[in-house]
Amino acid sequence: xxxxxxxxxxxxxxxxxxxxxxxxxxxxxxxxxxxxxxxxxxxxxxxxxxxxxxxxxxxxxxxxxxxxxxxxxxxxxxxxxxxxxxxxxxxxxxxxxxxxxxxxxxxxxxxxxxxxxxxxxxxxxxxxxxxxxxxxxxxxxxxxxxxxxxxxxxxxxxxxx
Amino acid sequence: xxxxxxxxxxxxxxxxxxxxxxxxxxxxxxxxxxxxxxxxxxxxxxxxxxxxxxxxxxxxxxxxxxxxxxxxxxxxxxxxxxxxxxxxxxxxxxxxxxxxxxxxxxxxxxxxxxxxxxxxxxxxxxxxxxxxxxxxxxxxxxxxxxxxxxxxxxxxxxxxxxxxxxxxxxxxxxxxxxxxxxxxxxxxxxxxxxxxxxxxxxxxxxxxxxxxxxxxxxxxxxxxxxxxxxxxxxxxxxxxxxxxxxxxxxxxxxxxxxxxxxxxxxxxxxxxxxxxxxxxxxxxxxxxxxxxxxx
Numbered sequence: 001x002x003x004x005x006x007x008x009x010x011x012x013x014x015x016x017x018x019x020x021x022x023x024x025x026x027x028x029x030x031x032x033x034x035x036x037x038x039x040x041x042x043x044x045x046x047x048x049x050x051x052x053x054x055x056x057x058x059x060x061x062x063x064x065x066x067x068x069x070x071x072x073x074x075x076x077x078x079x080x081x082x083x084x085x086x087x088x089x090x091x092x093x094x095x096x097x098x099x100x101x102x103x104x105x106x107x108x109x110x111x112x113x114x115x116x117x118x119x120x121x122x123x124x125x126x127x128x129x130x131x132x133x134x135x136x137x138x139x140x141x142x143x144x145x146x147x148x149x150x151x152x153x154x155x156x157x158x159x160x161x
Numbered sequence: 162x163x164x165x166x167x168x169x170x171x172x173x174x175x176x177x178x179x180x181x182x183x184x185x186x187x188x189x190x191x192x193x194x195x196x197x198x199x200x201x202x203x204x205x206x207x208x209x210x211x212x213x214x215x216x217x218x219x220x221x222x223x224x225x226x227x228x229x230x231x232x233x234x235x236x237x238x239x240x241x242x243x244x245x246x247x248x249x250x251x252x253x254x255x256x257x258x259x260x261x262x263x264x265x266x267x268x269x270x271x272x273x274x275x276x277x278x279x280x281x282x283x284x285x286x287x288x289x290x291x292x293x294x295x296x297x298x299x300x301x302x303x304x305x306x307x308x309x310x311x312x313x314x315x316x317x318x319x320x321x322x323x324x325x326x327x328x329x330x331x332x333x334x335x336x337x338x339x340x341x342x343x344x345x346x347x348x349x350x351x352x353x354x355x356x357x358x359x360x361x362x363x364x365x366x367x368x369x370x371x372x373x374x375x376x377x378x379x380x381x382x383x384x385x386x387x388x389x390x391x392x393x394x395x396x397x398x399x400x401x402x403x404x405x406x407x408x409x410x411x412x413x414x415x416x417x418x419x420x421x422x423x424x425x426x427x428x429x430x431x432x433x434x435x436x437x438x439x440x441x442x443x444x445x446x447x448x449x450x451x452x453x454x455x456x
Binding site for chain 1: 162165166168169171192195199200202204212214216241264265266267268270271351
């Protein structure tokens, strides 16, 4: 049983990939170790911290609570897919820089992916709605205030979700 | 933290999934949203030999009107869908109100109603809601199907009446009678945490304002979600006023056996049960009186 592999085909940030993986490989580990996309961070590995949040068919989900084969035939977006090109920032990332929405940065990729989907669904949120949407992402540095400020700033600037 | 090895089967049809489960028995587990099973596997608290992934079975993801205000909900319906469904808001406002307390948006995007109920965590909100509403569960296996009442489904912590070959396939919610109101309230340490204690209440009033039916169920109040039938019955035939509701709420502590742990003592949970039952019944009665279904 160990060593049995399944072939999967998935699209990550618009790029198709094919790999043979052990079914027990978590999607977060697949992105990091198989594809080298280390922007997706691994924190608690049991669905609590939100650091590994990615978009699966446009919805934010925990990549540590999915097995890689479950991404077969699906479209994934990670933090590497946000900016349009090298040296550029996505408007949401721009807002995080301007509003000091990060300190150590470990939780940031998960928060960016969560907030991208949130702003796409709710482009003009209240602060309370932002806090509710952030509830599944832990940050141990900022106390959240500047993260909330950054999301509100991105919304005010009309950042595309 | 890596799960133990397992065989992975992506379901191609319901029939194939049920056959695989019949062959695999207890060693095989269905994978729905995976928001409870996968953490348990990451910790190696669960080590199934086979996972049968139900996520490809879109035919199990639906919310349909079932007549007389009832709903049929497919087991693979995500929490996210319940949260946003106009049908659920109209016909099962108790579900819509409670589902917002289930974890966080990312979890609700994946988690499913069937998975939540089959996991049978006594602290979880929706099992209690199913008890309060008198839901029925359609259970399927390779050999056929049967229906199980919610009241007979939850057998213990993480234990249900499902046999090793069976799958919870559909949830049937009966329609609420006219002049019914519902309410779900809970206390949790942080947003999205499991409730220290939660209460689901259903109150139906007659034309003269007398309570004609009442349902109460609590989460994190025992080894299973707990129906407080005696307390609820105290309201029936009476006016659902402040004094009557207080009496019913005071009786709830005698119908539960809440756990005591680092998060809260059993005594504090009993206290919460009384306070939250009073609030839930009062709100449900007010909503019933307003003639509008609860939101």
